[in-house]
Amino acid sequence: MDKNNERECNEDLIRERRKCNFNIEELTNIVDGGKARTARRREIQRLLINDPEFLDEIPQDYMSHEDRYSNELRKSAHLMQKLADQESGHDIHQDIGALTGILKDGNPLMVHLSMFIPAILGQANSEQQEKWLGRSLRNEIIGTYAQTELGHGTFVRGLETRATYDPTVEEFVLHTPTITATKWWPGGLGKTCNYCVVMAQLYTQGRCYGPHPFIVQLRDEETHRSLPGITLGEIGPRLGLNSNDNGFLKFENHRIPRTNMLMKHSQVLKDGTYVKPLHNKLSYGTMMLVRVGIVGACSRSLQYAVTIATRYSAVRHQSEIVPGQPEPQILDYQTQQYKVIPQIASVFALIFSARSLSKIQSSVTAKLKDGNTDLLPELHSLSSGLKALSSSDASWGVEVCRLACGGHGYLASSNLPRTYTGTTCAITYEGENTVLLLQVARYLIKSYRSIGKETGASSVSYLADQTSLASSSSSFSNKALVQAFKLSALSLVAEAEARLQKLCDMGQEFYHAWNYCSVLLLKCAEAHTRYYICEKYEQTVDSLKASEGVKNVLQSLCRLYLIYHITLTHGDFLKCGALTPRNIAVLEGEMCDLLAVLRPQAVSIVDAFDIPDELLGSTLGCWDGNVYQRLYDEALKSPLNKTDVPDAYYKYLLPLMKSSL
Numbered sequence: 001m002d003k004n005n006e007r008e009c010n011e012d013l014i015r016e017r018r019k020c021n022f023n024i025e026e027l028t029n030i031v032d033g034g035k036a037r038t039a040r041r042r043e044i045q046r047l048l049i050n051d052p053e054f055l056d057e058i059p060q061d062y063m064s065h066e067d068r069y070s071n072e073l074r075k076s077a078h079l080m081q082k083l084a085d086q087e088s089g090h091d092i093h094q095d096i097g098a099l100t101g102i103l104k105d106g107n108p109l110m111v112h113l114s115m116f117i118p119a120i121l122g123q124a125n126s127e128q129q130e131k132w133l134g135r136s137l138r139n140e141i142i143g144t145y146a147q148t149e150l151g152h153g154t155f156v157r158g159l160e161t162r163a164t165y166d167p168t169v170e171e172f173v174l175h176t177p178t179i180t181a182t183k184w185w186p187g188g189l190g191k192t193c194n195y196c197v198v199m200a201q202l203y204t205q206g207r208c209y210g211p212h213p214f215i216v217q218l219r220d221e222e223t224h225r226s227l228p229g230i231t232l233g234e235i236g237p238r239l240g241l242n243s244n245d246n247g248f249l250k251f252e253n254h255r256i257p258r259t260n261m262l263m264k265h266s267q268v269l270k271d272g273t274y275v276k277p278l279h280n281k282l283s284y285g286t287m288m289l290v291r292v293g294i295v296g297a298c299s300r301s302l303q304y305a306v307t308i309a310t311r312y313s314a315v316r317h318q319s320e321i322v323p324g325q326p327e328p329q330i331l332d333y334q335t336q337q338y339k340v341i342p343q344i345a346s347v348f349a350l351i352f353s354a355r356s357l358s359k360i361q362s363s364v365t366a367k368l369k370d371g372n373t374d375l376l377p378e379l380h381s382l383s384s385g386l387k388a389l390s391s392s393d394a395s396w397g398v399e400v401c402r403l404a405c406g407g408h409g410y411l412a413s414s415n416l417p418r419t420y421t422g423t424t425c426a427i428t429y430e431g432e433n434t435v436l437l438l439q440v441a442r443y444l445i446k447s448y449r450s451i452g453k454e455t456g457a458s459s460v461s462y463l464a465d466q467t468s469l470a471s472s473s474s475s476f477s478n479k480a481l482v483q484a485f486k487l488s489a490l491s492l493v494a495e496a497e498a499r500l501q502k503l504c505d506m507g508q509e510f511y512h513a514w515n516y517c518s519v520l521l522l523k524c525a526e527a528h529t530r531y532y533i534c535e536k537y538e539q540t541v542d543s544l545k546a547s548e549g550v551k552n553v554l555q556s557l558c559r560l561y562l563i564y565h566i567t568l569t570h571g572d573f574l575k576c577g578a579l580t581p582r583n584i585a586v587l588e589g590e591m592c593d594l595l596a597v598l599r600p601q602a603v604s605i606v607d608a609f610d611i612p613d614e615l616l617g618s619t620l621g622c623w624d625g626n627v628y629q630r631l632y633d634e635a636l637k638s639p640l641n642k643t644d645v646p647d648a649y650y651k652y653l654l655p656l657m658k659s660s661l
């Protein structure tokens with residue numbers, strides 16, 4: 001699509017784009033993280049979009065379960081080959097954002113890239129990396145991360161798969177003792193992978209040392225048949241991601257060499273002696289890494305959904321605002337603006353938080369190399385909280401965008417249903433959100449109780465600022481609003497701690513008191529993480545070196561985000577005295593003003609997300625706004641439209657209609 005050729009474009013969208021009062025390319029660079037990143041993303045996307053191998057012969061929704069898998073595997077393999085062939089060399093992890101949209105509905109090689117290779121990098125010692133890393137990077141072996149079992153996903157300590165060391169032959173015996181110990185869910189496990197990292201309970205010298213990672217060959221490298229002692233299969237259709245082959249796995253006393261235990265952090269020596277890691281949660285490192293990546297992935301899903309909903313809202317006309325006047329664009333309804341524009345604001349919140357989290361992760365990883373694990377709890381807490389809020393915000397945001405498109409948003413060709421199912425899975429996988437938020441709460445309460453002792457962890461240092469509890473601000477600058485978030489979080493933590501203490505003082509065991517307070521604890525974790533996101537948003541926009549137009553847009557979006565979230569949870573702000581009912585009313589009014597200010601820029605802001613039509617894959621969201629023709633053309637692709645009268649009519653309907661004659 002030639003974006004300079006207005007003749008091909010819907011008139012409403014032309015008008016919207018003429019209202020733009022900022023430099024779109026500059027905003028695109030901010031979204032990508034710099035000019036060079038934008039150029040790199042575009043280069044990769046061009047490479048993919050122009051390649052006919054990535055086209056589907058028929059829309060995926062009309063394919064059988066097997067064909068969906070096979071079609072997506074074909075494209076995934078082609079993608080890997082293509083990226084490997086690039087002369088410049090390619091960092092798939094760096095460029096992962098550029099690939100969004102090219103593979104649809106689950107990619108059978110995704111967990112190979114996002115967990116198997118990172119698990120080898122993070123958990124294998126140098127000899128082991130020598131043996132497996134190169135092979136897996138060259139795709140000579142394909143792996144997955146097999147942790148979850150039928151009986152346990154959340155409670156990793158409760159896993160049942162056993163790895164029992166036999167020093168006489170220096171081997172581990174992997175065994176699935178019960179049906180509930182069956183590995184269940186790992187992406188690509190059913191049919192694609194021939195290797196995997198298995199998390200199993202380590203037994204040596206008669207003692208259990210908890211879950212540890214082992215690398216296990218599952219299938220013959222020549223025939224791809226599953227090896228003796230290993231049962232493998234696919235788990236069946238899911239809400240979404242149905243092109244993946246999420247699988248199950250059982251071991252029947254399957255033996256692997258001792259050196260297949262990933263031994264970067266803990267070891268079992270030849271005689272069976274166990275050597276402890278520096279920190280006993282280092283074996284959870286792969287999960288933490290992926291949680292960080294999920295925050296960025298969620299911002300990308302939301303960019304897709306909000307691009308579709310905003311453009312469609314500019315093209316769609318319905319009902320009337322002024323009786324008797326022409327039907328307005330639905331984007332002119334304030335309620336529609338309230339659905340769509342806060343989601344645009346949310347995209348930037350997630351982008352800036354993801355960047356801040358990755359920086360912290362890099363510094364923790366660097367410290368770990370020197371044996372320093374001090375900041376691991378801080379990273380665990382932040383990555384858990386941000387994974388949870390980004391996935392729930394993005395899922396809700398995508399769903400709101402779908403609803404904002406009315407009936408057409410329910411059509412598969414809008415690409416909103418698939419964007420939703422591809423986002424909501426992140427609420428559950430890589431640590432279910434409630435569970436992760438309770439981990440954050442645990443860290444908050446512990447930090448609150450150790451006020452006065454230096455923790456060195458910056459995200460919770462505000463808990464020591466007791467004086468702020470007594471003060472509410474009369475100013476409404478963005479900084480002051482961020483302070484209100486801080487006060488709300490601090491006051492919730494103080495309340496939860498007091499409630500816990502009271503129950504304990506009354507004789508309850510701590511863990512019962514914890515469960516009894518867990519709804520409140522969840523709120524603490526959410527408020528703390530929201531405060532973190534708001535603070536990063538405000539700081540990033542404030543310190544941004546940008547043109548006036550771009551800065552104004554981002555400042556308005558940031559302010560909208562702050563006020564939107566205050567209004568959603570205003571009870572917490574009132575309860576702690578951070579804001580008064582009058583303040584809330586004023587902010588609610590200002591939120592409506594901000595919607596009106598941002599409304600004329602909305603199409604241009606989503607244009608700045610710069611998602612090519614071929615990747616957006618939506619009848620409703622295309623750049624030219626030619627929505628109705630596209631909807632009609634897509635409908636014609638339905639196999640039921642191949643004939644005027646379907647066979648089913650003769651088989652079932654005709655006999656029914658004639659039966660009463």
Ligand SMILES: CCCCCCCC(=O)SCCNC(=O)CCNC(=O)[C@H](O)C(C)(C)COP(=O)(O)OP(=O)(O)OC[C@H]1O[C@@H](n2cnc3c(N)ncnc32)[C@H](O)[C@@H]1OP(=O)(O)O
Nearest residue numbers: 114147153154155156157281284287376377380429430431
């Ligand atoms: C896009 C890519 C596609 C991805 C596809 C999806 C792939 C997957 O889903 S793979 C499977 C993912 N599975 C999970 O995430 C399981 C979630 N569960 C867990 O992580 C753990 O069971 C968890 C953290 C909830 C509890 O762990 P557990 O060992 O019971 O610890 P727990 O007793 O609660 O806490 C003990 C201490 O360890 C700390 N801790 C727990 N985890 C960590 C960690 N990763 N790092 C540092 N400290 C940690 C706690 O903070 C606590 O500290 P303290 O005692 O000082 O308060």
Ligand SMILES: Cc1cc2nc3c(=O)[nH]c(=O)nc-3n(C[C@H](O)[C@H](O)[C@H](O)COP(=O)(O)OP(=O)(O)OC[C@H]3O[C@@H](n4cnc5c(N)ncnc54)[C@H](O)[C@@H]3O)c2cc1C
Nearest residue numbers: 145146147148152153154185186187425429430431432434
């Ligand atoms: C699409 C998809 C892909 C996946 N890919 C992989 C993969 O590649 N590899 C892999 O190993 N796994 C994978 N998983 C599994 C995933 O990691 C688990 O489903 C997830 O960790 C949640 O565990 P669970 O299913 O046991 O849920 P449960 O823990 O049984 O959760 C059920 C309910 O119980 C609640 N609950 C549980 N424990 C607590 C608690 N302590 N406190 C309060 N409430 C609690 C939860 O909040 C939830 O409401 C995948 C899952 C999905 C959906």
